[in-house]
Amino acid sequence: MRLHRPSVSAVAAVLVSSLGIVAYHHTARANSAPASQASSVVHDAAASGPGRSSAATVPPGTTASPRPEIPTRLPGLGPTTLSHVPADARQVVLVTGAARDSASSKAVLYQRVDGGWRPGPVWAAHNGYKGWTDDHHAGDLRSPIGVFGLTDAGGRLADPGTELPYHRSRAFSAGGSGFEGEPLAGSFDYVVAINYNRRPGTSPMDGAKPMGANRGGGIWIHVDHGGPTHACVSLSRTHMKQLLRALDPAAHPVVVMGDAASLAR
CATH class of the missing domain: 2.40.440.10 (L,D-transpeptidase catalytic domain-like)
Structure with missing residues (x-):
């Protein structure tokens, strides 16, 4: 009995289909995240404004600069x-x-x-x-x-x-x-x-x-x-x-x- 070897195009179609399933599940998980997680993402993005650094924007191997301290008292005054x-x-x-x-x-x-x-x-x-x-x-x-x-x-x-x-x-x-x-x-x-x-x-x-x-x-x-x-x-x-x-x-x-x-x- 002679085995039938699938064509290259057929294999590619299966791979594309599989990747599509994985992508769908990844998107579905993201869309079904709890509201608390979604709001925290928005908060983190907002917190990454001028003078602040988010972990996502810090290059690998570097440390985020600390936020400048605001003096609690007017400097130079006794x-x-x-x-x-x-x-x-x-x-x-x-x-x-x-x-x-x-x-x-x-x-x-x-x-x-x-x-x-x-x-x-x-x-x-x-x-x-x-x-x-x-x-x-x-x-x-x-x-x-x-x-x-x-x-x-x-x-x-x-x-x-x-x-x-x-x-x-x-x-x-x-x-x-x-x-x-x-x-x-x-x-x-x-x-x-x-x-x-x-x-x-x-x-x-x-x-x-x-x-x-x-x-x-x-x-x-x-x-x-x-x-x-x-x-x-x-x-x-x-x-x-x-x-x-x-x-x-x-x-x-x-x-x-x-x-x-x-x-x-």
Whole structure:
């Protein structure tokens, strides 16, 4: 009796059929997975966003980088300074002077998230010509050290998109030259009033000084003109617009400002 040998095409058809059965069963098992497993897959995918790594995307033989830690307290601040930061403040502009008598400083916007303080980028800044003081008086050319509310904004130019009350006026004008001969024009195109010796909830142009005129006032965060200020804090035009767009009255923003040694107390 002569055995019949199946053709190559017949064998291939059987293999394709078998593979189809295996594929079907694999798909059926996946489709019939419990809802809890399906939701966990979605959760894992969502958790693999910026700054996070899922196991599926880590190359073989490597270890996933740990998620960056968010500081639980504002860095560089000592217990005395921290005690003056309001409990409901969820935005802090931290301005740290290079030294007590220096007009150079840096500013960082911190946002309260996940039980910690998430920092923004570091921005170069200027402060008072003679540095910082715990006892500011009009004309001393030093910026006051302390924690102050940020409730009101304004400027010569249109509102760039801030949530703070914004007063646009041509009265926000500056002329002449700064301490290093730099032109002051445009310095008040955008300002945020620092609540030192002023009435919160009013235009930055409001002239009321509750502690008296001799204690100074009109201290703002404004556009940097390339040199020291009389007592204000200044940021680049780009960073001023970013700050204005970020500040949220509902987050009760404050500025914490002073030289590094004083803030560490």
